[in-house]
Amino acid sequence: MWSNARELEFLEAYQRESILWNPKDARYKDKQLVHDAWLRISSDLDIPVEELKKKRDSLLATYRNHRRKVRLSLQSGAGAGSVYKPFWFAYDCMNSFLHDAVTSRKTLNTDTQVTKYLFPYMKPLI
Known part of the structure; x- marks a missing residue:
């Protein structure tokens, strides 16, 4: 059974x-090095x-939900007092190192770009 203290110990590792x-x-995609890192934590x-x-x-699923x-709550234009403050015990720990790692990146809508390139004189259907 995982206690909160044990989960925090895992998160630190x-x-x-x-x-x-x-x-x-730079080593993020090296499967052998990733496996070695998991073995160190396991040990x-x-x-x-x-x-x-x-x-x-x-833990990541719960973190993403709170995040x-x-x-x-920040996008809603609410005042500072109305911003959601996570009460989950592991949020601050995880946010301290995952905040930038899980930030979504803007994506390019390639469908629109390809259509404009292939059919520059065509009006959009919508």
Whole structure:
């Protein structure tokens, strides 16, 4: 069973292994190095890698949910007192290192761009 303290201990170990969560880390896509990082955490906490990955997925899902609520409350134009403040015990810990890593990037609508390139004189249907 995972206690809050044990989950925070896991998050601290996870944070130290930026190769697992930081796409800007040059080693992020090296599967062997990623596997080695999971083995180090597994060894430190004496928990199987599969269980650690499940716990990571669960924690990230909860973090993303709280983060979305914060973001939506900021976009609503609400006053400072109305901004959602997460009460979840692990939010601050996770946000301290994941804030920039999970920020969504703007995407290019290639469908529109390709249509404009191929049919520059065509009016949009909508």
